[in-house]
Amino acid sequence: MAWTHEKLEKPRTGFWPINQYMALGDMRTSALIGPDGSVDWLCLPQFDSGSVFGRILDKDGGAFELAAVEPAEVWRRYWPHTNVIETRVNTRQGTWIIRDWMSYDSVSPRLNRRIRVIRGVAHIRVSVKLRPEYGLVTAQLAAPSLFHITWTQNAHVWHLVSDFPLHPIDADVYGEFILDAGTTGGFSLGLDPGNNSGEWLEQQLLDLNNTVKFWQDWMQMCPDEGNYSEYIERSALTLKFLSYAPTGAIVAAPTTSLPEDPGGVRNWDYRYSWLRDASMTLMALDWLGHPHEGQAFFRWMLTCCAVDRLVLHPVVPGGLVHEWEHPTWRGYEDAHPVRIGNQAATQRQFDVYGEVLDAAWQHFQYDDTDLSDLWPFFTELAEEAALHWTEPDDGIWETRGEPQHFLYSKAQCWVALDRAQKIAKKWQLVAPLDRWQRIATEIRETVLQEGYSPGTQSFMQTFNKDTFDASVLLLPQLGIVSAHDPRMLSTISAIRKYLCVPGDNDGLFLYRYRAMDDGIVGSEHAFLLCSTWLIGTMALAGQIAEAKKLLERFLSIAPHGLFAEEYDPLTQRFWGNFPQAFTHLGVITAILHVEQAQSSSQSGPLRGCRGWPQPT
The missing domain is CATH 2.70.98.10 (Beta-galactosidase; Chain A, domain 5)
Structure with a gap:
């Protein structure tokens, strides 16, 4: 930079x-x-x-x-x-x-x-x-x-x-x-x-x-070619220092309680390792040619999950994540409370099964580590997905209201069973493949039939409710539906229209969701990870010129190449914890998707050490 x-x-x-x-x-x-x-x-x-x-x-x-x-x-x-x-x-x-x-x-x-x-x-x-x-x-x-x-x-x-x-x-x-x-x-x-x-x-x-x-x-382990190499580099270096070397944990951010809104109460402690965020992070690092982080992470995860099955953990197994409020600190720009610890640790978040197994499938194609120690745990995750996919959960957004039948969680349960089958077949591991395949087929059919609303012409947040949610933009990247499917193309248009935040005329900066009571008072701004999902899926759908335009505008908001969790285009200010691993892994994947799409339609080498984050 x-x-x-x-x-x-x-x-x-x-x-x-x-x-x-x-x-x-x-x-x-x-x-x-x-x-x-x-x-x-x-x-x-x-x-x-x-x-x-x-x-x-x-x-x-x-x-x-x-x-x-x-x-x-x-x-x-x-x-x-x-x-x-x-x-x-x-x-x-x-x-x-x-x-x-x-x-x-x-x-x-x-x-x-x-x-x-x-x-x-x-x-x-x-x-x-x-x-x-x-x-x-x-x-x-x-x-x-x-x-x-x-x-x-x-x-x-x-x-x-x-x-x-x-x-x-x-x-x-x-x-x-x-x-x-x-x-x-x-x-x-x-x-x-x-x-x-x-x-x-x-x-x-x-x-x-x-x-x-x-x-x-x-x-140097990854070549610095490509039009956006300096942004990939800064994101990769940020994700690397957010990994906790002594154990292999990867934290979501190094800060607590930087608010999602001026003077608001949506102030959370992100200094822990979420299985979801960390799994996505190591996938991004794998694509850039850095396998060591994945090896350390899976060892740490096995140690943590042998004790409990929480969705987030302290960086050292056995530490505390109990949520409490600072008695005197006023908070950033008087946004309080300042929270230490995170209550989300005990939530039911079924999407985690798919994210961990997706990362495992990606990682171990390039890592010849013996899977015998990990396979029982991976099998348990697949079985949990098969057992719970019909139940409501708290979802990727960690809502604090009533559990819902979130579409994204069910799609990730399909991912869990799909990737578990692939791992078992590739390494000839013992698994109930026929049962997993049968349940996976049922999940996919349910997602595609009940998750799409003809009235809004979009995949929705939950079954039987017309609530928009940016997480459905990931469906093509998960492999559950083609980005060229008419339902997905109309979903992209609907999400850009209905989730676009004030001050953005390009349909780039998106709320996570609208019209849902998430059990938390206050408001928030554009969730930057959602913008990277949009860019990546548009590139997969062949909307390359528009995706590239949005990508370049997105990158321009970070003068040092660092991104927070949220952004207000009206004031041009970041909000939320900083720097945010979620956003940085999204930067990497969005760039790779755009460059892959350009390279597929034009001559020239592909960017990346290990290949592209294509649907599997």
Whole structure:
């Protein structure tokens, strides 16, 4: 991505627009950094741990500020092919570069910040306001030296190592420096002291080089050809750091309670691994030539599901996902409550069976791992789909009202039985193939007959109700109906007409659904994953020029290549947790569908390492 010039005038609310944050991570946790150089979100030591910096959710939530003292212009970008953030700060007196990264191979997560003055004089101010456990506890500050600060709380110790002198005031740390051209220095924050000797700056440079090499080597596994390779790259790198390396879990997002609507209450904790989201994510990474993530994920899933059959899990098996509300934080732009944990863990979501088995079928065609340990679990999922497909559930959207007969859930039950049969046949595994085939046929016939409404000329959200739902756009990608089927073509038109949000004249930005009581008060904006589904299915239907136009408009809304859960085209702002794995995997698949469709009608090589996400 090119350098992006940042607007440094913070809105009157006191919160930066979500669009202006950049994210970095180390496959254990993640930080969000605002355009002013402030780290406003960081949880240690893992994604679902308590935050130490939480100012994105409350003005007193804690932050790590690193900014120019005088007025400045700021440009930012990601160091090419990495998750390292580069910030260029320019004032009348000088110019300097800040590089922010998280060490990929340190003993415990470590946030690094490194300054290099390249012109004139840099007048810089730093402040570190550590607020452990979502600001609910107070850490005791100590200063073994001006260059090494510690905070302690019970058994936890946080270490801040600096190349510049720092001064503790109460529970916080401050510093102000005037640096000449050629000066280099840095800061490092973590749960272990690291190397705080006189040579630590050289060690930090080595750590930066190793981290850059790690990300660039990982990206080299997939060629960067194609018209949209930089967007595929940023999405792939984001999905990679959202994977939790110690266990193989993949989190839905690194944040909690960024609201779906200004001042609203639809604020959820996404720092857990949903079997649905993670399965779709590893399929996208598989298509890009990254099988390792799938191997780790299936091992983690087997461990978690041996204990319980929840639809979402903490990144470390045995952790807690109990939902509670923060007693004091006001929330992003006063949108409260701030929720920790997620009640959806105990819901009935039958679509998960299909998503897991679809991912397994895709993955193990390229992975020769022995399936003997996984096959009993896969068989159980297929049997669950066969048993429950006639029952109502809470669906892909995790509604909190009465369970419904969601069309998408039933379609995914068909996927579960279809993919389970394919796995059994390919690897000659023991399975009740005839029974699975009979039930799968019944499910498909029911979906196509009862799920389509002649009156609205669209597949609908549920049987016998004319409620529009964008999830039906996936039916061709699942293989249950052709994208060229007249019923699907009319569905595309109806969805674009009836689910289009205000401020969008192109029929690109869509609500998830309309005219349904989901058991939750408040409203929301366009759900970005739905736009990627629309683009992919239009490409499959041969509407290539329109799909490409919509894709390019979609990509233009993310200046750094990062996407949140939702978007308001009227204000051009992101809403919901950020960055969102769901949206990024959708970006990858939408691009692959468009490029495949173009390559099929024109000469030229196909984009992708492993083939295309075609219906199976």
